[in-house]
Amino acid sequence: MKKYFVFLLLCFVPQILMASTQINGLRVWTGPDDTKAVIDISAQVDYKLFQLSNPPRVVVDIENTKLNKNLNLKENPVINKIRKGKKGKDTLRLVFDLSSEHKAKSFLLKPAKQYGHRLVIQLEKNKIKKKTVKQVLNKKDRDIIIAVDAGHGGEDPGASGASGTREKNITLQIAKRLVTAIDKEPGMKAVLIRTGDYYLALEKRYKKAREKQADLFVSIHADAFTDPKVHGMSVYILSKRGATSEAAKWLEQSENNSDLVGGVVLEDKDNVLAKVLLDLSQNASLEASLKSAEKVLAALKQIEKPHKKYVERANFVVLRSPDVPSMLIETAYISNPEEEKRLKTKDFQQKLANSIKDGIKSYFYQSPPPNTWIANHVKSTKHTVASGDTLGAIAEAYKVSMWDLKKINNKTSNTIMVGEVLLLPKIIP
Numbered sequence: 001m002k003k004y005f006v007f008l009l010l011c012f013v014p015q016i017l018m019a020s021t022q023i024n025g026l027r028v029w030t031g032p033d034d035t036k037a038v039i040d041i042s043a044q045v046d047y048k049l050f051q052l053s054n055p056p057r058v059v060v061d062i063e064n065t066k067l068n069k070n071l072n073l074k075e076n077p078v079i080n081k082i083r084k085g086k087k088g089k090d091t092l093r094l095v096f097d098l099s100s101e102h103k104a105k106s107f108l109l110k111p112a113k114q115y116g117h118r119l120v121i122q123l124e125k126n127k128i129k130k131k132t133v134k135q136v137l138n139k140k141d142r143d144i145i146i147a148v149d150a151g152h153g154g155e156d157p158g159a160s161g162a163s164g165t166r167e168k169n170i171t172l173q174i175a176k177r178l179v180t181a182i183d184k185e186p187g188m189k190a191v192l193i194r195t196g197d198y199y200l201a202l203e204k205r206y207k208k209a210r211e212k213q214a215d216l217f218v219s220i221h222a223d224a225f226t227d228p229k230v231h232g233m234s235v236y237i238l239s240k241r242g243a244t245s246e247a248a249k250w251l252e253q254s255e256n257n258s259d260l261v262g263g264v265v266l267e268d269k270d271n272v273l274a275k276v277l278l279d280l281s282q283n284a285s286l287e288a289s290l291k292s293a294e295k296v297l298a299a300l301k302q303i304e305k306p307h308k309k310y311v312e313r314a315n316f317v318v319l320r321s322p323d324v325p326s327m328l329i330e331t332a333y334i335s336n337p338e339e340e341k342r343l344k345t346k347d348f349q350q351k352l353a354n355s356i357k358d359g360i361k362s363y364f365y366q367s368p369p370p371n372t373w374i375a376n377h378v379k380s381t382k383h384t385v386a387s388g389d390t391l392g393a394i395a396e397a398y399k400v401s402m403w404d405l406k407k408i409n410n411k412t413s414n415t416i417m418v419g420e421v422l423l424l425p426k427i428i429p
């Protein structure tokens with residue numbers, strides 16, 4: 001009896017003491033500035049990270065941990081290989097072989113949405129100091145710059161539809177179409193903020209727009225709600241007092257949680273002065289945000305039923321640019337099976353892109369910033385085509401060139417239709 005008891009102790013005690021954490025998966029996301037390797041762990045861990053060069057590699061020692069399954073690394077431009085080993089008895093060693101020198105950072109993420117505990121290894125490219133080109137704004141006849149942001153990305157898939165459509169992919173497809181539509185317009189130029197499948201912190205998105213000296217920031221999303229019948233698009237601007245409706249409050253939470261899901265650690269430590277300055281300049285750009293958002297909502301109403309008839313307000317982090325008018329568009333409900341299906345079609349995506357572009361265009365033609373091509377070349381008065389009008393006759397009547405008339409109306413042919421509203425070029429002395 002006694003012997004048996006000792007035997008039991010020998011068998012079970014070491015295992016109880018060794019209660020180990022498990023690694024259950026790996027995802028790697030590569031963007032233009034960094035690569036994030038996200039490791040799924042069953043609980044919080046203690047770990048050490050260090051770097052070695054020649055060849056460049058990152059070593060992570062994770063205590064009391066074992067691999068539950070093999071880490072499946074897909075082809076990646078930064079991480080060539082991940083090797084596993086043991087250090088001492090219970091410490092798991094992972095070695096990341098890199099293609100070139102990178103600066104490694106790491107942090108733990110708590111469970112959020114579909115994910116449990118995660119350990120994130122962030123590999124930053126060694127930055128070559130970029131020469132900043134400023135003073136673009138003083139250039140005569142400059143283009144109006146629109147920053148187009150595709151919501152979510154990488155580790156953060158955003159909302160999902162019943163048939164598995166992911167918001168992050170839909171938003172990028174629509175955003176790319178919007179960029180193309182804007183770039184076809186004379187006097188307008190688009191900048192794509194997220195260019196691939198990686199996560200970009202919310203704050204970085206509007207900072208990038210400011211760096212590019214954008215005149216407007218537009219963030220593209222697709223909505224989700226617990227009730228699959230809810231449908232329609234919505235246009236939001238920033239509210240500093242919280243959301244205007246219950247649904248907006250819910251949405252505000254889920255959009256702002258993106259940073260927790262997407263795998264970033266917020267660096268800012270609540271700078272009071274910065275906040276005060278931000279508030280001051282934000283008031284001025286809110287007015288422009290509202291006007292441009294109203295134009296976009298009106299244009300979208302032509303193709304789709306709105307969820308709300310007016311521009312809504314919510315406290316979205318991504319809209320907090322102090323001096324760039326900003327809006328967020330929930331293009332449709334991905335949680336509504338019919339809208340999910342439509343969101344995937346080229347036709348609907350293109351219609352959305354064209355309408356958003358039309359709304360933006362109509363806003364800037366009404367209130368163009370000074371020194372822009374639109375301000376310098378387009379008259380505020382317009383001509384409505386009457387029956388019997390020809391493009392040539394209109395050009396003659398206003399003493400403008402056919403070429404200018406066609407260019408500002410973005411026309412490739414001489415066809416005009418009765419009732420069509422034509423913009424008129426300014427005559428430059």
Ligand SMILES: [Zn+2]
Binds near residue numbers: 152222
């Ligand atoms: Zn979203």
